[in-house]
Amino acid sequence: MVSTGTVYELANDAYQVKVILVGREVQVHLHDLATGFDLADGPYLYRATRPCEEGSLVATGLRDVEIRVCGEEMSITGVLAGLRVEHVLRLPRVRAMMEERITLRNLTDSTISLTGFAAGMQRRIADGAGTIAPELVADRLIAVPFRHRATDPSGMDMDFQMADLIQRPGLEHRATDRPLRFAYGSMPSMQWASEGWAWTHGDHVFGFFKFNQEAMEFSVLAPEVYDDGLALRFGGASMVAGDPSALRQIRPGQTVELGITRYETRKGDYRQAYYAFRAFLDENGCHFPEGFNPPVHWNELYDNPEWNLGTPGNPPGPRMTRPVTYTRELIEVEARKAVAYSCEALYLDPGWDTDFGTLLWGRDWLGPRDQFVRKMREKYGLGLSLHCPLATWMSMDGRGVPSWPVEALQMDAKGNVIPGAICLGSKQYLDEATKRLLAHCADGVVFLMFDGNWWNGGCWNPNHGHPVPYTMEDHIRANLELARRVHERYPHVLIEMHDMIAGGSVDRYTPVYYKYGLPGSYDDNWGFELMWRPMDDILSGRARSLYYYNLGCNVPVYLHIDLRDDNEHCVVLWWYASTCRHLGIGGTHSNPAVAQAQRQAMQTYRSLQRFYKQGEFYGIHEEAHIHVLPDESAFVINLFNLSDDTRIISGSIAVEEMGLHRDRWYIMPKGVWFDPNSGTVSVSCRMQPWSAETIEIRSITSS
Numbered sequence: 001m002v003s004t005g006t007v008y009e010l011a012n013d014a015y016q017v018k019v020i021l022v023g024r025e026v027q028v029h030l031h032d033l034a035t036g037f038d039l040a041d042g043p044y045l046y047r048a049t050r051p052c053e054e055g056s057l058v059a060t061g062l063r064d065v066e067i068r069v070c071g072e073e074m075s076i077t078g079v080l081a082g083l084r085v086e087h088v089l090r091l092p093r094v095r096a097m098m099e100e101r102i103t104l105r106n107l108t109d110s111t112i113s114l115t116g117f118a119a120g121m122q123r124r125i126a127d128g129a130g131t132i133a134p135e136l137v138a139d140r141l142i143a144v145p146f147r148h149r150a151t152d153p154s155g156m157d158m159d160f161q162m163a164d165l166i167q168r169p170g171l172e173h174r175a176t177d178r179p180l181r182f183a184y185g186s187m188p189s190m191q192w193a194s195e196g197w198a199w200t201h202g203d204h205v206f207g208f209f210k211f212n213q214e215a216m217e218f219s220v221l222a223p224e225v226y227d228d229g230l231a232l233r234f235g236g237a238s239m240v241a242g243d244p245s246a247l248r249q250i251r252p253g254q255t256v257e258l259g260i261t262r263y264e265t266r267k268g269d270y271r272q273a274y275y276a277f278r279a280f281l282d283e284n285g286c287h288f289p290e291g292f293n294p295p296v297h298w299n300e301l302y303d304n305p306e307w308n309l310g311t312p313g314n315p316p317g318p319r320m321t322r323p324v325t326y327t328r329e330l331i332e333v334e335a336r337k338a339v340a341y342s343c344e345a346l347y348l349d350p351g352w353d354t355d356f357g358t359l360l361w362g363r364d365w366l367g368p369r370d371q372f373v374r375k376m377r378e379k380y381g382l383g384l385s386l387h388c389p390l391a392t393w394m395s396m397d398g399r400g401v402p403s404w405p406v407e408a409l410q411m412d413a414k415g416n417v418i419p420g421a422i423c424l425g426s427k428q429y430l431d432e433a434t435k436r437l438l439a440h441c442a443d444g445v446v447f448l449m450f451d452g453n454w455w456n457g458g459c460w461n462p463n464h465g466h467p468v469p470y471t472m473e474d475h476i477r478a479n480l481e482l483a484r485r486v487h488e489r490y491p492h493v494l495i496e497m498h499d500m501i502a503g504g505s506v507d508r509y510t511p512v513y514y515k516y517g518l519p520g521s522y523d524d525n526w527g528f529e530l531m532w533r534p535m536d537d538i539l540s541g542r543a544r545s546l547y548y549y550n551l552g553c554n555v556p557v558y559l560h561i562d563l564r565d566d567n568e569h570c571v572v573l574w575w576y577a578s579t580c581r582h583l584g585i586g587g588t589h590s591n592p593a594v595a596q597a598q599r600q601a602m603q604t605y606r607s608l609q610r611f612y613k614q615g616e617f618y619g620i621h622e623e624a625h626i627h628v629l630p631d632e633s634a635f636v637i638n639l640f641n642l643s644d645d646t647r648i649i650s651g652s653i654a655v656e657e658m659g660l661h662r663d664r665w666y667i668m669p670k671g672v673w674f675d676p677n678s679g680t681v682s683v684s685c686r687m688q689p690w691s692a693e694t695i696e697i698r699s700i701t702s703s
């Protein structure tokens with residue numbers, strides 16, 4: 001393309017950015033120095049949609065554009081749909097990466113409501129007939145960190161060719177919009193959204209990732225159609241399913257600062273982009289704390305009658321089965337199992353509370369809480385952990401609602417109280433829930449699971465102390481607030497937070513790091529509900545989501561799996577041990593030989609637990625995982641044969657990629673060898689169908 005406008009340039013070790021202003025058009029050329037490849041090569045897209053009398057007004061391109069280069073930054077400013085846009089590209093001198101930030105300011109004296117917003121680099125990928133350019137045919141676009149989500153159909157990955165952008169519609173997630181209901185899903189869209197993307201080109205991968213702790217925001221890929229060709233839009237910022245919601249109401253004088261986009265190129269395949277994203281999150285405080293040592297849980301749920309009750313009729317209500325199904329004697333049987341399976345804490349699922357969601361201790365059948373906690377600790381050496389279903393799930397269940405202040409009931413948009421629907425964000429609920437949760441902590445409880453906390457459509461009650469209407473972001477802040485209040489008094493009590501929009505479902509709605517690492521925030525993410533049928537989740541591929549998550553994110557995942565699904569090779573136990581930093585188990589296998597194998601496997605797990613709780617995670621492929629303790633010059637390889645055939649599972653990885661020194665002696669277990677020429681460690685193991693192997697490798701020079 002021949003341009004005659006003013007040229008502005010900025011470069012560092014990674015990229016060269018050339019911006020050319022031709023009339024109103026801001027052309028951005030992003031040249032990748034490692035590959036010599038032009039990642040962006042045309043007009044930067046600025047587009048905003050506003051309602052108007054005739055329907056909608058779509059504004060494109062900036063007016064009154066000014067461009068400045070100052071030090072490491074280039075800023076592009078202008079006006080779009082009445083908003084002043086400040087668009088900054090930063091190329092640090094000392095880092096081989098680029099960052100981008102967009103800020104919008106309403107300079108008018110009326111509120112601006114956007115129904116759509118898109119800004120991004122563009123790269124021409126096809127001609128006017130939709131034929132993909134030859135140099136891009138082999139490239140791939142892979143979602144980070146979910147190449148496969150737990151909700152994706154078996155066999156479908158977020159791993160595209162350029163041509164797929166023509167052939168497949170995009171997707172946008174959706175969540176429940178009504179009280180007393182629970183639903184999630186997706187709608188077709190003209191864009192694909194993910195925390196980040198990996199774009200592979202030759203032997204390099206280019207990553208672009210979004211980070212925003214103030215508003216839900218995603219990195220977007222979108223095809224942009226022009227008369228003479230097709231462009232790929234990426235980077236920048238986009239509205240996805242109405243988020244970031246601040247764009248829907250920008251008040252006069254208000255500034256909306258959107259999240260940061262990080263661009264980074266690395267040599268290697270898509271995994272290198274995953275590691276780059278993970279490092280980006282780490283830099284922003286989204287990394288498990290030093291010495292992270294969550295207690296391994298035994299969950300009583302799977303062997304306990306309370307959760308497994310059914311009836312073919314209609315027994316007289318209300319259901320009050322807990323005094324029979326959740327006795328001290330039954331729970332002590334579970335505590336003995338916890339010890340036999342080398343667990344560190346007993347996790348109590350529903351039944352410990354007076355009724356579902358009350359968060360009140362079932363003293364009538366469990367005795368005084370402080371005595372119970374002490375007995376667990378002194379007699380069994382176990383901590384005590386509690387399931388805490390919050391307002392939303394309790395409202396759908398209904399049983400625990402009468403124990404909460406009536407002032408906490410939700411109101412609809414017309415001001416009608418919604419019977420039975422407790423508002424999680426109401427000060428009345430939060431104050432009382434804080435009191436009840438702190439009482440557990442005061443008696444020595446070590447872990448709280450915040451479950452049943454999903455979004456249920458908002459609240460218009462003006463007496464709740466939350467904004468009216470109460471939005472998804474308000475709901476997320478309320479969840480966080482409850483964690484903060486507990487952590488303020490008990491910073492070492494671990495809090496697991498289910499997805500604050502999708503709750504206890506297989507869906508992950510919020511960005512994987514969302515609100516983690518903020519003061520007083522939660523400690524664990526939820527493992528996408530893959531607890532009930534863990535073998536089926538492996539068979540269907542749903543459990544692959546945990547492997548990809550671990551490659552791309554150091555926020556710990558918690559899951560407690562049903563061991564009754566496992567086989568004699570303990571493939572279920574090891575898969576989840578290898579992919580969840582905080583492990584819970586439960587359920588006695590019907591085959592005593594399998595149960596015995598599991599108890600032995602748990603002894604091995606406990607002896608190696610630092611690798612799984614605190615190690616750096618790397619993947620050779622889905623069936624070969626590595627957990628590294630660089631300070632100990634040691635690592636563990638977990639191999640899996642996830643197939644019906646006996647196979648040789650093998651793979652290689654450079655030891656420096658794992659942060660280990662090449663010039664050392666390591667003890668090589670059977671099936672493991674090093675290649676001094678390439679600096680790699682290789683492993684090869686003949687494995688039976690649906691089996692797992694655990695191999696520990698240590699340096700002898702570490703002492």
Ligand SMILES: [Zn+2]
Nearest residue numbers: 423459461464
């Ligand atoms: Zn409310």
